[in-house]
Amino acid sequence: MSNLVFFFVPTVIFLGLVLPLWLLLHYIGQWRSSKGLSAEDRHTLETALAEVSRLESRLETLETILDAEQPEWRKQHSSES
Structure with a gap:
């Protein structure tokens, strides 16, 4: 026992x-x-941020072209909204 x-x-x-x-x-x-973020998540985030930066640059370029060709385009599109 x-x-x-x-x-x-x-x-x-x-x-x-x-x-x-x-x-x-x-x-x-x-x-x-x-x-914390895993290595794969961190890579995906960095890729997305690079894409956002590229698209912002592209948008600025398009706005510059539009400003040169049609200076009043901002006023026309902002009054429609």
């Missing part, structure tokens, strides 16, 4: 206290490490 208690008590303590705390701390660590 004493041998059974010798193995039973540490097992209950481990399963009741140590294991849940261990699992909780493990998953908190996993959650914290996944909060």
